[in-house]
Amino acid sequence: MTTIGPVGLVRAHDVLAGLPDAERLDAVGDVRVRLLPAARVRLRRPDFLVGLAPGERDRAEFFDMAELEMPPRFALVLEDALTVGECAVLLRDGRLFEASLFSGLPAIPRTGSADALEPLGDNRYDCGLPAGPAETVDEPTVFLGARWSRNYYHWVFEGLTRLVFLDDEQLAHFHVAVPEELPPAFLELVHAFGIDDARLHRLPRSACVRFRRLVVLPPVASDAFHIREAFDRVREVILRAAPEVAEPAGKLLVVRRDAPAPGRQLVNEEALADLFRDRGYEVLEPGSLSIPEQAARFNRASRVAAVHGSGAVNVVFCRDEARVMHLHPADVRLRAYGQVSALRDQPFGYVFGDCFSNPRRGQGVEWVLDLEAVAETADANGF
Numbered sequence: 001m002t003t004i005g006p007v008g009l010v011r012a013h014d015v016l017a018g019l020p021d022a023e024r025l026d027a028v029g030d031v032r033v034r035l036l037p038a039a040r041v042r043l044r045r046p047d048f049l050v051g052l053a054p055g056e057r058d059r060a061e062f063f064d065m066a067e068l069e070m071p072p073r074f075a076l077v078l079e080d081a082l083t084v085g086e087c088a089v090l091l092r093d094g095r096l097f098e099a100s101l102f103s104g105l106p107a108i109p110r111t112g113s114a115d116a117l118e119p120l121g122d123n124r125y126d127c128g129l130p131a132g133p134a135e136t137v138d139e140p141t142v143f144l145g146a147r148w149s150r151n152y153y154h155w156v157f158e159g160l161t162r163l164v165f166l167d168d169e170q171l172a173h174f175h176v177a178v179p180e181e182l183p184p185a186f187l188e189l190v191h192a193f194g195i196d197d198a199r200l201h202r203l204p205r206s207a208c209v210r211f212r213r214l215v216v217l218p219p220v221a222s223d224a225f226h227i228r229e230a231f232d233r234v235r236e237v238i239l240r241a242a243p244e245v246a247e248p249a250g251k252l253l254v255v256r257r258d259a260p261a262p263g264r265q266l267v268n269e270e271a272l273a274d275l276f277r278d279r280g281y282e283v284l285e286p287g288s289l290s291i292p293e294q295a296a297r298f299n300r301a302s303r304v305a306a307v308h309g310s311g312a313v314n315v316v317f318c319r320d321e322a323r324v325m326h327l328h329p330a331d332v333r334l335r336a337y338g339q340v341s342a343l344r345d346q347p348f349g350y351v352f353g354d355c356f357s358n359p360r361r362g363q364g365v366e367w368v369l370d371l372e373a374v375a376e377t378a379d380a381n382g383f
Helices: 057-063 152-165 184-192 228-240 269-278 291-300 310-317 336-343 371-380
Strands: 022-024 031-036 039-042 048-050 067-070 073-084 088-090 096-098 117-121 124-127 135-137 141-143 175-179 200-203 208-216 251-254 282-284 303-307 323-329 348-355 366-368
Touching: 048 371, 088 208, 152 184, 152 228, 152 310, 175 184, 175 208, 184 228, 184 291, 228 291, 228 310, 228 336, 251 269, 251 310, 269 282, 269 303, 269 371, 291 310, 303 310, 310 336, 323 336, 323 371, 336 348, 348 371
Parallel strands: 048 348, 135 208, 141 175, 141 208, 175 200, 251 282, 251 303, 303 323, 323 348
Antiparallel strands: 022 031, 031 073, 039 067, 073 088, 073 208, 088 096, 117 124, 348 366
């Protein structure tokens, strides 16, 4: 198992000075630093995969993962960098990368602010936003720009987990840049890492901000790769801010009926809720609680059944011994929540439901679960 921890990213304000893995990107001062080597991570395989047709072998293989190939992870330390919108960084030589997808390679020519960029060729761009930046930040700053930052899943996996490379003492030396429209509940998670509002910079969607020194850390959680220690650190930090829960360990069914996206609907969710309620489960709408309150409830749960959606992010806060059932639309190829369980060596598995809509709609599908199959799976696996 690969390990992750503070890597000395800060020495007072002399960021990354003298690290042996530092690689200079240009003659002016930009540096790339390898944080983690390539690694192979072994996973617990699902205890059950229920609801796939016999001919769906490729889908079964997609979810029945035994290991992950982890690419190396890099950080960039940039001098006089310009952010474009809320998730892209434009280097002085015209190269651009979108931080949501950043892996430490020199350039990734994608951005949520593409309309503000004019291609110059050779992965170089000219910024079409006003030449003068809206703000210039002199303090060393960690960049937490992320696409879809108003989505709980994307913020935790692609944004917040970047902070795990820094311990509390190191974070005290940095300011942090976040999307301007980051929801207040998500800002609470940044505050839990000890970053107060005086050290926060909001990245406007339609303007540039210049940073004298910008540290861009890579995401360490996606559908392709995960690092358990990253989630352990997020779990530790958020639970420190969570209220005490006096109730004994319980059983939770996580539903989506409070979700704002009507295009992804489990059509028999109410019947599913009745099934689990009869088995002694609490039916939980995560949006009715603050995130620290959600974390506390999941940390106390002994059994969790989660309808696919951002509420399933909360399995990060479950204890290792908790059993987790992921209720999943068959046409949606996303295994990120299950991989959290696999890394934690939790007893877990999937029950898949049939989808009614065009697969090209991605996750925006209407679907239905076979409740008899759900009940049989629950009986057979101790739910």
